[in-house]
Amino acid sequence: MSSNDEAPEDQVDTSDVGGLDEVVPEPLDPVWRQIERIQNFRRTYGNTYVRVLEVLTAIALAVGYVWWVYLYFFGGGVSF
Secondary structure, three states, X not given: OOOOOOOHHHOOOOOOOOOHHHOOOHXXXXXXXXXXXXXXXXXXXXXXXXXXXXXXXXXXXXXXHHHHHHHHHHOXXXXX
């Protein structure tokens, strides 16, 4: 056993490791740039963006539920 008690993954310097842009072929570079923009947006505005989507989803579900209740109680005039 070595004299160093660190785990093997702690012994590796990962401070200058790049992303996938090092292995993406040049023809796919424009597509990769768009993916990077999306990832940067998610890193920057992720929590706020998710909260806004949750609020919009909750509003849509609440409106749908109220509409369903309205139709259930007051839409009884439909016969087949």
